[in-house]
Amino acid sequence: MKRTILKSERFLKAIFGASLFVILCIGGFAYQHIQKLVMSFEMVEHTYEVNVELEQILSYLKDAETGQRGYLITKDTLYLQPYYASRENANNSFARLKELTIDDKEQQNNLKNLSFLIGENLSIFDKSLKYADKNGTNTAGFYALLKNGKQTMDNIRAAISKMISHQNELLQIRKKKSNESLTNTPLVIYSVLIITLVLLLLTYAKINKDLKILKEKNIQLEIFKESTNQSEIVSKHGNWTYYINENRFEYSDNLYRLLGEQPQSFPSTIESFMEFVHPEDLENLQKQVDKMIKEENLPFIYYRIVQKNGNIRHFKAYGKIIVSNDDQKRLLGITSDITEEVENYRLLEERNLELERNNKELSSFNHVASHDLQEPLRKIQTFISRLDDKEADNLSEKGTLYLKRIKTAASRMRLLIDDLLQFSRTNKSEEVLEATNMNLILENAKQELAETILDKKAKITSDAIPVMTVIPFQAQQLFINLIGNSLKYSKKELAPTINISYCKVAADDVPKLKKPKYSNYHKLTFVDNGIGFNQEFAEKIFVLFSRLHNKNEYSGTGIGLSICKKIVDNHQGYIFAKGKLNKGAIFEVFLPFK
Structure with missing residues (x-):
């Protein structure tokens, strides 16, 4: 018996379900670690971005200083162009830094200090230019401004160095987390690597195909086109394309067959198609088509058509907009013959109703039968009781044994009826x-x-x-x-x-x-x-x-x-x-x- 149960279909389904559950758990675990890995990479990249922007600011300030010196030496305003450009670039980098470090309070405070220093430095630059234009460069005042500018630049370098150090500390922490994530997901990474290598090899093989292979592919495409036509016939669906820019339709051969006509036997226009639509569905379908042309979209719609032989078929259509590189819009649609599905659904509904009726009748029969059985059973037990009380002494030894067995069978019958009633009452509905x-x-x-x-x-x-x-x-x-x-x-x-x-x-x-x-x-x-x-x-x-x-x-x-x-x-x-x-x-x- 145990071997039979172990080999049963239910046991096999249970093993399959347990295996599937374990696979899903492993997949979820792997996905979680991959997400952590992606996040850690993003944080490391974020740290590098901050460092790059800090270096950029320092570079822009150096460019501004160089442009200032060039102007002071040559009095050529051409040198002021990189000076002003560097100031604007420094402001842009500073804004970018502010955005990148918005979640870091320490760096935000450092940025405030850096902003002050940069402002002070640029102010000294402006004062130096104005002072040099007015008083010349060979003066004590000008040298004092240069000295202040140098001191400010040193402070800026120190501030930037401090911020870079802070980012490097964060970088080490984030690298550590990234390494931890990497060690937790070796199987996933290895699998992805294998898949990637396979894809690369397949891509490389395709790229290196010669002209002969290309011709073979063209032949295969022709075969595929024909198989697509055949699949339309087998699956009872047809394709259509609405060229929005040209306001014209194009029907596949099988769409004509679904209408009961020969391929391309009439112009592929919406007016020609509407001639086959069931009169009761014509108005609604026309509204849907007008809406499709206006909104360039067609959700699922259902309607009926009447073939020339009088057969009524149920159709389902759907369209999706496609825009090519040259801005040509096309609405690609599929129309399916779902007559068998509709009929099967109706048949299923009928069978469900029949099953529901049968279940109710069975429940009613069980309940009524159990109740009706109690009346004759009560009479049987009553006569058994009278027989036991008044005639027991007149019975033979076998008669007494038979009477005892009748009493036992009647009691079991009573218990069975009560349990059946109880079972019939156990109905959730x-x-x-x-x-x-x-x-x-x-x-x-x-x-x-x-x-x-x-x-x-x-x-x-x-x-x-x-x-x-x-x-x-x-x-x-x-x-x-x-x-x-x-x-x-x-x-x-x-x-x-x-x-x-x-x-x-x-x-x-x-x-x-x-x-x-x-x-x-x-x-x-x-x-x-x-x-x-x-x-x-x-x-x-x-x-x-x-x-x-x-x-x-x-x-x-x-x-x-x-x-x-x-x-x-x-x-x-x-x-x-x-x-x-x-x-x-x-x-x-x-x-x-x-």
Whole structure:
């Protein structure tokens, strides 16, 4: 049995799902590290940009100083051109620096100091020029200005050097982070490198193809064109192009075939096409076409056409604008024949309605049949009781045995009908989810089982359970069935103990939750010290009418745990069973955390 289960289709799907989940996790992990790596590279590049701009500012100031000196020596205004240009470039670099260091408070403060020094330096330049023009260069005042200018330039160099040092410190930190990111993503980088090398090799191979290969490609293109035409026929779609600048249409051959005509049998104009449109859809389609021509866009539209033989076909069309290098606009469109899809959809709707009706009829039949069976069963049990009370002494030994078996069979029939009724009531569509005090639900369930709990001297412990969004009646039935199952399959010589624990879990942390619809779940765990079961039957016990024990050993119909499974499914949850023979059983219930 165990080998059969392991080889089952469900097990294979489970293995595939687990493998896919692991691959997705690895992909997400790799993506996260690549993002960190990209960010670290950007930060390193940002540091280099700041350093370059700082060096540029110093260079521009030197150019300005050189232009000033050239003018002072030669009195040629030509030297003032680089002087003024350098000042403007320095201002631009300074603005760029301010933008680059906007998130660095220390560098912002340094920039304020640098701005002051640059302003002071440029002011000294201006004063020196004016002073030299008025008083000449061979004066004490001029030398004093030069000295101040030199001192200011030294201060600027020191300030820039300080800022560069700060950026270099940041650069070392960012390089370290970049190296860490690199070491964390070697597999990704290696894979990208391999793919890149393959692409480069393929590109190199294509570039080096000679004229003969090019001719072969042209032949292949012709073959591809023909295969495209064939694919249009097979997939029942046709292409059309609207040349916006020329206000003309061009239809593919298969578009004509979709209309029931021979290729190119009539002019490819919108007026000719409209002659095939169903009269009820003509006005709406004309509005869509006018809107398409005006807005140069065509979203998905649906309409019908009438072929000349009277057949009505359903079409779907879509268009997308394409602009070539010479500004020629074209609207490329695809028109598909979706008649079979429409008919299949209608057929599917009909079958769904039929299935829904059948389900309702089946549920109604199950419910009515179960109720109607109770009346004759009550009469049978009544006559059995009278026979037992008044005629038992007149029966032979075999008659007494037969009567006992009839009573047992009638009791089992009563239990089976009650369980069938309970199973039929477990229908999500008939109940409403609501916030529910689960501790109160648990207490109600224990009250339902109070007589059995007292008879078996059972001990039930539980954690505090938070409010959950559930169907109250079904949640109570879930508790009753799970606790009742533990009580039923308890050891005769040992008082049963049942522990109910609660915790909140993330779906990603529980691999056995296949394709979870929610991020988090309530987890309820029922642990008992009963007779347990072999783990190979962990899924079979939830199957309707499935029993692991002879009916003479333990009472029951094999429906109780099936009801539990149906209730959990109604809540879009999961239920799992684990057991060890003569050691006990564990039932895990996962309900969505809403």
